[in-house]
Amino acid sequence: MAMQSNSGMPSKDFQNLLDRVHEVGRETVAVFADDVDEKARFPKESFEVFKAEKWLSCYVPQELGGMNMTIKQVCTMCEVLGGYCASTAMIFAMHQIQVACIANHCGDSEYFNQFLRDLVDKQYLLASATTEIGVGGDLRTSQCALQVDGDSFQIEKQAPVISYAKAADAIMVTCRRNENSNPGDQVQVLVFAKDYTLDQLADWDTMGFRGTCSEGFVLKGSGDVSQVQPAPFGEILEQTMHPVAHLTWSSLWLGLAQDAVKRARVTVSGIARKDPGVTPISAYRLTEVDEQLYLMRSGLYQAIDEYQEKLDLQDASAFQDFAYAIRVNNVKLRSSEMLVDIISKSLFIVGISGYKNNSKNSLCRHIRDAYGAAIMVNNDRIRGHNATMHIALRNR
Amino acid sequence: MYSSKIREILARHSRLDLDFQALDETTDLYATGLTSLTTVNIMLAIEDEFDIEFPDSKLNRMTFQSIESLVEVVEELVA
Numbered sequence: 001m002a003m004q005s006n007s008g009m010p011s012k013d014f015q016n017l018l019d020r021v022h023e024v025g026r027e028t029v030a031v032f033a034d035d036v037d038e039k040a041r042f043p044k045e046s047f048e049v050f051k052a053e054k055w056l057s058c059y060v061p062q063e064l065g066g067m068n069m070t071i072k073q074v075c076t077m078c079e080v081l082g083g084y085c086a087s088t089a090m091i092f093a094m095h096q097i098q099v100a101c102i103a104n105h106c107g108d109s110e111y112f113n114q115f116l117r118d119l120v121d122k123q124y125l126l127a128s129a130t131t132e133i134g135v136g137g138d139l140r141t142s143q144c145a146l147q148v149d150g151d152s153f154q155i156e157k158q159a160p161v162i163s164y165a166k167a168a169d170a171i172m173v174t175c176r177r178n179e180n181s182n183p184g185d186q187v188q189v190l191v192f193a194k195d196y197t198l199d200q201l202a203d204w205d206t207m208g209f210r211g212t213c214s215e216g217f218v219l220k221g222s223g224d225v226s227q228v229q230p231a232p233f234g235e236i237l238e239q240t241m242h243p244v245a246h247l248t249w250s251s252l253w254l255g256l257a258q259d260a261v262k263r264a265r266v267t268v269s270g271i272a273r274k275d276p277g278v279t280p281i282s283a284y285r286l287t288e289v290d291e292q293l294y295l296m297r298s299g300l301y302q303a304i305d306e307y308q309e310k311l312d313l314q315d316a317s318a319f320q321d322f323a324y325a326i327r328v329n330n331v332k333l334r335s336s337e338m339l340v341d342i343i344s345k346s347l348f349i350v351g352i353s354g355y356k357n358n359s360k361n362s363l364c365r366h367i368r369d370a371y372g373a374a375i376m377v378n379n380d381r382i383r384g385h386n387a388t389m390h391i392a393l394r395n396r
Numbered sequence: 397m398y399s400s401k402i403r404e405i406l407a408r409h410s411r412l413d414l415d416f417q418a419l420d421e422t423t424d425l426y427a428t429g430l431t432s433l434t435t436v437n438i439m440l441a442i443e444d445e446f447d448i449e450f451p452d453s454k455l456n457r458m459t460f461q462s463i464e465s466l467v468e469v470v471e472e473l474v475a
Contacts, residue, residue, distance in 0.1 A: 140431065141429075181427075182427060182428050182429050183429055184426060184427055184428065184429040184430070184431075185427040185428075232427070234426055234427070238457070320456040320457040320458055321452070321453075321455060321456040322432075322452075322455050322456065323452060323455075325432075385432055388432050388433045388436050389432055389436070391436050391440075392435075392436045392439055392440075392450070392455050393452060393455065
């Protein structure tokens, strides 16, 4: 199936947009970040602005009314937002992953092309129900299945996690094609808020990423069979969901890391100013943490460029080799673990004002959010996949 | 002629409860439940059986998609 690849928002327009993202970041996202974190609530104020700015359709192609951004541009938005509030940026990223799953794979589907137009118009917020209770974290296996009856379907899914489910306008559900299908024969189906109920199974009271509201639910929904994505889920996962997830998440984590290092930098110049002419020890510490930041950024930017190159080839087979899948995993593995290290080092540089919750240079929420990166999806699960694929590879 | 041996290897290593002798050669093996781990085991068994080595360019989903695609690749590598 031919893949969609946006040519991108023109460079000058995108720079202007980024200025606006920074403005919104300072005036709205950052302002509510502490309350979102404290109450583990959805950042509704920020999303009201995002919708007014039409940013939820930034990845929708131009011909359907969207901003036509490239993946690289979407990742840059995630990076900027990550510096203001990791939870808000994570919700934004997760929404964009779902938009990409549709935009990259809907092909000629009249239904999904129209849905994307509606998304531009109404700024629908999309959530995802991918994992399933009883399956572990394996995305390529589903137990629940579509119950198809003529042109309509019903679906019931026990989802351990559906992030921001109650705030979403629609949810993309991963399930077996029908009740006779094998566990690996999966599809993704779009279900609308008016057509599903959510019975809470698990709450979300965590160390970090508290605003993502990643509660567990039993989802019971229905719809028309045209709401089923035409491409097999295995293809969508391999070509879009997996790489776009790792790249957008790593981008917002980079933004979070950069903000932490910025606070460390402010501290160091404050110290240096008191004793000009002497390079304080903390400046050496800053140098060390900046080296780590450099590595984290380089690995990510290289992977984003590689993904964009593959998208531009519009050749589905470009995504199918083990070596590429390993690299996509490496980005998530390294970014998530370096994130904790970078923020820890920054905290040691900033010192007591970083350790306090209510200070200008606080790094408390940063470090709490940072640990979530390696836990959701668990890094050792991902390493397991890489380990298996490495057995087969000879050269890299 | 490779088809029969390949079907045997799939039966032994795929961890799937299917009749591989009867399976249509174009059936999508990933849809039936093939995973990256079982793909690697199958690959190693095929290499041993036919005394070939899969180059990195052949280590992808397309090769392991179906019995037909596996036969094609083995024919190419044995030649």
